[in-house]
Amino acid sequence: MPKKTLCRVAVAAVSGFCLMPASGLHAEPLAVEVVYLRQQEMRPPVLSNLDPVPEDLGIAGAEVAMADNATTGKFLGQTYTLNVIDIAPEGDLPTAARDALAGAGLVLVDGTAAEILAVADMPEAAGKLLFNVASGDEALRSADCRANLLHTIPEDGARTDALMQVLAAKRWSKLAMITGPKPADLAYADHLRRSAAKFGLTLVGEKAWSFDTDLRRAATVELPPFTQDLPDHDVLLVADETDDFGRYVENNTWLPRPIAGSEGLEPQGWTHVMEQWGAVQLQNRFEQTAGRDMRSRDYAAWTAVRAIGEAVTRTGSADPATLRGYMLSDAFQLDGFKGRGLSFRSWNGQLRQPIAVANARALVTLAPVEGFLHQRNETDTLGLDEPESQCHAFTE
Amino acid sequence: MRRLAAALLLTATPLIPAPIHAGEIWVTNEKDDTVSVIDTDTLEVIKTYPTGERPRGVTFSKDFKRLYICASDSDTVQVMDPDTGEILHDLPSGEDPEQFVLAPDDRHLYIANEDDAITTVVDTETRQVVAQIDVGVEPEGMAISPDGKIAITTSETTNMAHWIDTATHKLFANTLVDSRPRHAEFTADGSQLWVSAEIGGTVTVFSVADQRELGKVHFAISGVNDDLIQPVGFKFSPDGKRAFVALGPANHVAVIDTASFEVTNYILTGRRVWHMAWSPDQSQLFTTNGVSGDVTVIDVASETPVKSIKVGRFPWGAAMRP
Numbered sequence: 001m002p003k004k005t006l007c008r009v010a011v012a013a014v015s016g017f018c019l020m021p022a023s024g025l026h027a028e029p030l031a032v033e034v035v036y037l038r039q040q041e042m043r044p045p046v047l048s049n050l051d052p053v054p055e056d057l058g059i060a061g062a063e064v065a066m067a068d069n070a071t072t073g074k075f076l077g078q079t080y081t082l083n084v085i086d087i088a089p090e091g092d093l094p095t096a097a098r099d100a101l102a103g104a105g106l107v108l109v110d111g112t113a114a115e116i117l118a119v120a121d122m123p124e125a126a127g128k129l130l131f132n133v134a135s136g137d138e139a140l141r142s143a144d145c146r147a148n149l150l151h152t153i154p155e156d157g158a159r160t161d162a163l164m165q166v167l168a169a170k171r172w173s174k175l176a177m178i179t180g181p182k183p184a185d186l187a188y189a190d191h192l193r194r195s196a197a198k199f200g201l202t203l204v205g206e207k208a209w210s211f212d213t214d215l216r217r218a219a220t221v222e223l224p225p226f227t228q229d230l231p232d233h234d235v236l237l238v239a240d241e242t243d244d245f246g247r248y249v250e251n252n253t254w255l256p257r258p259i260a261g262s263e264g265l266e267p268q269g270w271t272h273v274m275e276q277w278g279a280v281q282l283q284n285r286f287e288q289t290a291g292r293d294m295r296s297r298d299y300a301a302w303t304a305v306r307a308i309g310e311a312v313t314r315t316g317s318a319d320p321a322t323l324r325g326y327m328l329s330d331a332f333q334l335d336g337f338k339g340r341g342l343s344f345r346s347w348n349g350q351l352r353q354p355i356a357v358a359n360a361r362a363l364v365t366l367a368p369v370e371g372f373l374h375q376r377n378e379t380d381t382l383g384l385d386e387p388e389s390q391c392h393a394f395t396e
Numbered sequence: 397m398r399r400l401a402a403a404l405l406l407t408a409t410p411l412i413p414a415p416i417h418a419g420e421i422w423v424t425n426e427k428d429d430t431v432s433v434i435d436t437d438t439l440e441v442i443k444t445y446p447t448g449e450r451p452r453g454v455t456f457s458k459d460f461k462r463l464y465i466c467a468s469d470s471d472t473v474q475v476m477d478p479d480t481g482e483i484l485h486d487l488p489s490g491e492d493p494e495q496f497v498l499a500p501d502d503r504h505l506y507i508a509n510e511d512d513a514i515t516t517v518v519d520t521e522t523r524q525v526v527a528q529i530d531v532g533v534e535p536e537g538m539a540i541s542p543d544g545k546i547a548i549t550t551s552e553t554t555n556m557a558h559w560i561d562t563a564t565h566k567l568f569a570n571t572l573v574d575s576r577p578r579h580a581e582f583t584a585d586g587s588q589l590w591v592s593a594e595i596g597g598t599v600t601v602f603s604v605a606d607q608r609e610l611g612k613v614h615f616a617i618s619g620v621n622d623d624l625i626q627p628v629g630f631k632f633s634p635d636g637k638r639a640f641v642a643l644g645p646a647n648h649v650a651v652i653d654t655a656s657f658e659v660t661n662y663i664l665t666g667r668r669v670w671h672m673a674w675s676p677d678q679s680q681l682f683t684t685n686g687v688s689g690d691v692t693v694i695d696v697a698s699e700t701p702v703k704s705i706k707v708g709r710f711p712w713g714a715a716m717r718p
Contacts, residue, residue, distance in 0.1 A: 075556060281511060
């Protein structure tokens with residue numbers, strides 16, 4: 001793991017262009033500073049090393065969006081700077097966060113739910129605008145919501161709702177589930193259960209994967225008998241949010257069944273198999289910058305920085321309160337390459353966005369699935385809706 | 397049955413106005429790397445020619461002897477002989493050309509380079525790049541004023557219409573529009589510029605003289621969610637009184653009264669309607685429908701769809717040849 005690093009990435013307007021203010025707009029020069037504050041996490045060992053987590057996960061998405069903002073900004077006299085503060089696992093988050101918040105009003109926070117909440121609750125964070133780009137934790141959108149914290153990463157429940165809409169639309173209604181032992185696995189399994197119930201699907205059987213039965217056998221040998229006693233089902237759900245054993249489930253089950261959840265058919269904020277709605281253009285820009293495929297956390301950071309850019313463009317301000325007000329208004333609409341405009345839910349600050357339900361090779365459906373109706377916006381069939389959320393910070 | 401009836405009507409008593417001169421509609425098939433040629437008389441595909449990769453924007457020279465095709469993934473504009481389907485030569489276009497517009501001088505092409513945030517100006521005679529102009533992120537829509545003095549590029553992620561002085565190749569104004577502008581057109585008299593915004597769900601009308609916003613067109617279709625109403629390509633009627641706006645995944649074309657900026661009708665089309673072309677006598681409008689892979693023929697007088705014609709995969713651009 002890299003030691004505590006502090007780097008500054010300037011994405012200022014490129015000189016030499018014809019700087020021409022937009023007609024009818026204030027064109028006073030405006031400098032917008034955005035901080036990306038990341039608390040690195042200690043990742044547990046996993047069974048396979050095939051897919052390492054990119055070191056610049058999240059940060060690369062912010063960088064691409066900064067470049068997009070800068071191109072727009074050059075026509076308006078607006079410049080953007082990204083300040084990345086990357087804290088090693090044993091590093092001092094509170095001190096780094098205080099330093100960052102002292103100077104900047106717009107901060108993307110990448111960490112666990114508890115870390116994000118701790119940053120949002122610092123006195124220095126009052127009146128600032130923070131973006132959760134990493135945690136799908138439900139409480140952050142409900143009882144633990146904060147008025148200064150918006151969320152561009154989808155909540156976990158929105159992802160599981162998206163998956164269940166797709167399964168329900170296919171009438172694949174009998175589900176079985178294998179759950180890993182880690183807290184994230186258990187939390188995700190709980191969301192899968194609730195979303196299955198929400199959309200009328202039946203969970204016919206569950207097993208806990210611990211892989212402590214006979215350590216002389218590999219996962220591939222262990223799985224067929226492990227899944228043998230599950231009742232017959234249409235789809236086998238896997239809750240393995242740390243990417244540990246999930247990859248060995250497919251084609252190793254007792255019954256020939258499709259896999260979904262953390263593996264197989266996965267609901268995600270972003271996947272590189274998205275190609276419609278202009279997604280290829282965004283993927284191309286991302287690949288040129290990062291040299292890899294865009295992932296969900298990159299997309300969450302991209303949408304946060306683009307939301308800032310869009311609000312700065314429309315308001316001509318870099319003031320956090322002004323930007324927050326605009327982002328939560330009906331006027332705000334962000335093109336997120338998902339075929340529908342993205343906006344923030346006014347009751348808890350969650351970015352309203354379609355969820356990609358995809359396998360490794362292709363997009364299966366972009367949820368909300370046609371036919372799941374909502375009185376306000378079909379995308380609000382995914383995740384905590386206004387009556388369900390215990391968040392009150394946005395109405396006070 | 398309906399198709400047969402329509403065909404019979406066309407050959408017998410022309411209740412639906414029959415084209416005076418048979419013409420052709422050329423349609424680019426984005427995922428087939430072909431152009432389909434539709435006979436406007438029989439409403440059948442009569443030829444299919446191979447093109448470069450991912451053909452999108454398409455337009456004819458004034459004498460209809462050359463067809464220009466944006467072959468986006470081949471990073472070139474191809475020049476085709478429409479009589480033979482032969483590719484005569486390629487033009488340097490900059491990377492990822494998506495849409496373009498041919499200047500009134502019949503010589504200069506203004507091309508949006510989607511991946512490069514650039515508008516490229518190419519001289520089709522010398523086959524040289526004349527200028528490259530920095531614009532916003534993901535340029536797409538291209539228009540040129542009837543007098544040839546102003547070119548427009550719209551940029552999808554920057555959400556602006558960029559106004560280019562064609563004499564100097566410099567931007568002289570940038571006007572914000574709603575999210576994801578896709579297409580721009582000048583009115584025939586050159587006094588107004590219309591710009592569609594796909595995600596914003598609006599069409600903004602500007603006064604060309606001072607780039608002031610004159611108004612905005614909003615859409616609403618009963619039973620279709622607002623955020624699926626996504627205006628993309630559009631055309632003005634020959635008399636200038638109506639605009640026909642393709643609404644993408646709303647699967648309709650809206651008819652707009654150009655005097656009031658109000659929608660007067662919605663016409664059902666195939667799925668994800670993109671762009672359109674007039675028949676030579678302007679009695680019919682042909683829309684490309686990306687997802688359903690077909691072209692809808694609209695009878696303009698009655699504002700009703702009369703036929704669907706299957707073409708290649710993901711039809712995108714359309715151009716007419718008499």
